[in-house]
Amino acid sequence: MLNIVLHEPEIPANTGNIGRTCVAAGARLHLIEPLGFRLDEKSLKRAGMDYWKDLDVTTYIDYRDFLEKNPGAKIYMATTKAPRVYTDVRYEPDCYIMFGKESAGIPEEILVEHQDTCVRIPMMGQIRSLNLGNSVAIVLYEALRQNGFAELNREGHLHRLSWEK
Template sequence: MFNIVLVEPEIPYNTGNIARTCAATGSTLHLVKPLGFSTEDKYLKRAGLDYWDKVRVIYHENFQELREKYPEGRFFYLSTKGKRYYHEVSYKPGDFLVFGKETQGLPQELLEANKEFTFRIPMLPQIRSLNLSNTVAIVVYEALRQLQFPDFV
């Protein structure tokens, strides 16, 4: 359905939870190295429960490799630095939803180069950010809502 891209994720629990969301939504999970954990991590596996065999996971050495592999892809970047809100996008199946690492988000140069494709989730001003796995779930389910949850029960 969608392509969920995690750029240099650091926390195995979050990636495991996101893998579970990918399984539930038919989305592909793209992991951009370096990862802040081993893919054999017990916490990663526990967070993903028994859904790992239902998730397509693709590894990329860096973000440039990912972009070169999918030159026609529509990429949307999620960041607290976005000027527009995530629900203002008209999502289509196959879109790439790109999220940064937990401690720093996406690289500034990537955001600068993609300002018109960078979006945010509204929050109270005193809050720095949402949890990564919660952010992914919010955005992917908004995209699915726009498509009227095709093939979902």
């Protein structure tokens, strides 16, 4: 099972949206405090819709607490400061993909410790970053693709509408 880690997320709607994406993708969500909201906030639940109850989510007091409770975790750091693109690495089925808070990203001191696993999403010119929810979806679904979309529904079925007869 893949793991999405949000380091000090600030916007409840983004985290709710990411939670919904994690449920759809069969991924766990890890939230490193401090959070810019309370987990019972209405906007968080609204963005996560009725999926929030199905979410496998764990919170941590701080980054050190996260590391202590996930020893030996392979962690990829999504950052605009990375020298390589997110499609250039091979994501293990149980890896962790970390994203930083909306206003500042992952702290530099953490990135320096994980330089070899930093990845970026290519963007035009001087664009600072994408929306956090979009960034998570892009990288998470690449990791899922690389792992054969294990256990995910890979096909849908169209039903002929009654008025088309």
